[in-house]
Amino acid sequence: MRAGLRAAAAACALVLALSGLAGCSQEGASDTVVLGATAAPPTLDLTTNNAAAIPQTLLYNVYETLLRVDDGGELRPLLARSWSQSADGLRYAFRLDDRARFASGARVDAAAVADSLNRMRSRPTIEVVRTQLAAVAAVSAQGEDTVVITLKQRDNFLLYNLSGVAGIIIDPARRSDLARHPAGSGPYRVTGFSPGESVDLEASATAWHERPQVPRVRFSYYADATSQTAALLSGDLDVITDLTTPQAVSRFSDPKRFTVTRGTTNGEVVLGLNNFTKALSDRRVREAINMAIDRKGLLDVVWNGQGTLIGSMVPPTDPWYTDLSKRWPYDPARARSLLAQAGHAHGLTLRLRVPTLPYATASTRVITDMLGRVGITVVTDELEFPARWLDVVYTRADYDMTVIAHVEPHDIVNWANPDYYWRYRNPTFTRLIAEAASGPAGQSTAKMRQAATILSDDAAGDFLYLMPKITVAKAGITGLQRNAASLSFDLTSLRRSSR
Known part of the structure; x- marks a missing residue:
C-alpha cells in the first residue's frame, strides 16, 4: 500500500472510531x-440461514438461478436460455446457456445444476426452501445442456421458487466454506x-x-x-x-x-401474532388488535405517508391481489368490546418482541400507544437483528407479537405451514393454498384470492402496510x-x- 493511501486509511479509521459511521x-x-x-x-451461506440480507447481496450478483425475476416481477431466462413443461405439468426441461461459467472457470453444465438442486431439496436446509421444493421428485441431467425436473404433483409456483434462493446453483467443487466464500456463476x-x-x-x-x-x-x-x-x-x-x-x-x-x-416492494410489514398463545388463539382478541390500530395513522408516522395499505399478505403486483385494507376499520370502542367479550375487560398484557430495524422500532412506539388506549399493556423487547430475532421469534416462537417485513415473493404460502413462527392453523386456508399450487393452473389465481380473504377475515395477523422502495x-x-x-x-x- 502506498504511503499516501496508508495515511488515508489511518485517518479514515480515526474518523470512523469518533463518528460511529460504517463506511x-x-x-x-x-x-x-x-x-x-x-x-x-x-x-x-444461503443454504443454512433464512436472513433476507443474504440474498439481497448475493442473489443474481454472486449466485445465479435457472431463471430470474426482473424489476417488473416477470420471469426471464438466466442460466436457462429456455424451458418447457409437459402437458400434465409434471415434467420441466431447462435448456442451459452453454456460455455460463462459475467464478472458478468451470462450466455450469447440467450435472452441476442437478447436483445443486438435489442438495437443496434433500439435505438439511432452511425450512422455506424445503417447502418450495417439496413437490420435486427428481432432478437429472440429460447431456451437458439439459436439466429435467420431475414432480410428484403439479406445482404452479415452481418456476417462481426456482428464481429465488431455492434455485441457486452452487459450484460443486467449491462449497466447503459457503459461509464466507460463496461459489456461484x-x-x-x-x-x-x-x-x-x-x-x-x-x-x-x-x-x-x-x-x-x-x-x-x-x-x-x-x-x-x-x-x-x-x-x-x-x-x-x-x-x-x-x-x-x-x-x-x-x-x-x-x-x-x-x-x-x-x-414498490414485496415487503408486507406484519404485526405478527403468535396464534398458539392462550390470549391470541382467541379470534376476538386478534380482531380487537386489528381494530385498535390505525394503520393509516401509523403509516403517516413511520413512513411519512408513503407505502401502501394492503389488508392481507398480498402486494398489488401479485395476480391474486384484492384490496382488503378496509376489512378491519379503526374502531377502538369495538376493540374494547371484543376484549371484554374475550374475558379481558380489566386489561391484557402482551409481549411485543421486535427486531432492531428502524421501521420496526418506530412502528412499535405507535402500536404500543394505540393498544394501550384499548386496555392492552404492551411489554416491548428489542432484539438484535438478525441473529437474536431469528433465534427467539422465528425459530422458537417465544413471543406474543412482533413487527417484521416479509419480503419474499408469494410468501402468503408460509401461512399454510402450522409450524411457521405465526403458528397459524386453518384447514380451509391450507387446503386452498395446496389446491392453488397443485390443482389446474387455470384455477390457481382464484384459489389464492380466496385464501387471502380468509387470512384477512381470520385476523391471523395485522397486515400493517406494504413497504415503499x-x-x-x-x-x-x-x-x-x-x-x-x-x-x-x-x-x-x-x-x-x-x-
Missing part, C-alpha cells in the same frame, strides 16, 4: 460503489466479509453474460438510519439501497447531487432497480459515469 471513501477509490443497507447478513464474486459491517464484491473474471461496468461494490451496513443518511450527504456512501427514514428525502432534493427513485444515489450512478420484485438488490445494470 469511508478514499481518494482514488472511484472504481468502488459503496451501498448502504440496514440489515446485515450473519453469514453468507454471477457477475461478481465475494472478496471480503466482515459480519455486521460489510461485504465486498469484485467483478468476476469469468462473468459470462454481461461484464460488470463497476469493478468493485461494497455493501456497508448501518444500524442507525441517521448515520446512513449523514454518510451519503458527506460523500462516504454512494447509494442508500432502502431509505428507512422517508422524512429525510427532502435532504436529497438537489438533482445535481442526488437521484431519488421510488418504487426508496433508493437514493449520488448523481451519475445509474442502473439501479426501481422495485424490489425479488430478494435481490440486483447489480447487473449498475453504472457509474465519470464526473
Whole structure:
C-alpha cells in the first residue's frame, strides 16, 4: 500500500472510531460503489440461514438461478436460455446457456445444476426452501445442456421458487466454506466479509453474460438510519439501497447531487401474532388488535405517508391481489368490546418482541400507544437483528407479537405451514393454498384470492402496510432497480459515469 493511501486509511479509521459511521471513501477509490443497507447478513451461506440480507447481496450478483425475476416481477431466462413443461405439468426441461461459467472457470453444465438442486431439496436446509421444493421428485441431467425436473404433483409456483434462493446453483467443487466464500456463476464474486459491517464484491473474471461496468461494490451496513443518511450527504456512501427514514428525502432534493427513485416492494410489514398463545388463539382478541390500530395513522408516522395499505399478505403486483385494507376499520370502542367479550375487560398484557430495524422500532412506539388506549399493556423487547430475532421469534416462537417485513415473493404460502413462527392453523386456508399450487393452473389465481380473504377475515395477523422502495444515489450512478420484485438488490445494470 502506498504511503499516501496508508495515511488515508489511518485517518479514515480515526474518523470512523469518533463518528460511529460504517463506511469511508478514499481518494482514488472511484472504481468502488459503496451501498448502504440496514440489515446485515450473519453469514453468507444461503443454504443454512433464512436472513433476507443474504440474498439481497448475493442473489443474481454472486449466485445465479435457472431463471430470474426482473424489476417488473416477470420471469426471464438466466442460466436457462429456455424451458418447457409437459402437458400434465409434471415434467420441466431447462435448456442451459452453454456460455455460463462459475467464478472458478468451470462450466455450469447440467450435472452441476442437478447436483445443486438435489442438495437443496434433500439435505438439511432452511425450512422455506424445503417447502418450495417439496413437490420435486427428481432432478437429472440429460447431456451437458439439459436439466429435467420431475414432480410428484403439479406445482404452479415452481418456476417462481426456482428464481429465488431455492434455485441457486452452487459450484460443486467449491462449497466447503459457503459461509464466507460463496461459489456461484454471477457477475461478481465475494472478496471480503466482515459480519455486521460489510461485504465486498469484485467483478468476476469469468462473468459470462454481461461484464460488470463497476469493478468493485461494497455493501456497508448501518444500524442507525441517521448515520446512513449523514454518510451519503458527506460523500462516504454512494447509494442508500432502502431509505428507512422517508422524512429525510427532502435532504436529497438537489438533482445535481442526488437521484431519488421510488418504487414498490414485496415487503408486507406484519404485526405478527403468535396464534398458539392462550390470549391470541382467541379470534376476538386478534380482531380487537386489528381494530385498535390505525394503520393509516401509523403509516403517516413511520413512513411519512408513503407505502401502501394492503389488508392481507398480498402486494398489488401479485395476480391474486384484492384490496382488503378496509376489512378491519379503526374502531377502538369495538376493540374494547371484543376484549371484554374475550374475558379481558380489566386489561391484557402482551409481549411485543421486535427486531432492531428502524421501521420496526418506530412502528412499535405507535402500536404500543394505540393498544394501550384499548386496555392492552404492551411489554416491548428489542432484539438484535438478525441473529437474536431469528433465534427467539422465528425459530422458537417465544413471543406474543412482533413487527417484521416479509419480503419474499408469494410468501402468503408460509401461512399454510402450522409450524411457521405465526403458528397459524386453518384447514380451509391450507387446503386452498395446496389446491392453488397443485390443482389446474387455470384455477390457481382464484384459489389464492380466496385464501387471502380468509387470512384477512381470520385476523391471523395485522397486515400493517406494504413497504415503499426508496433508493437514493449520488448523481451519475445509474442502473439501479426501481422495485424490489425479488430478494435481490440486483447489480447487473449498475453504472457509474465519470464526473
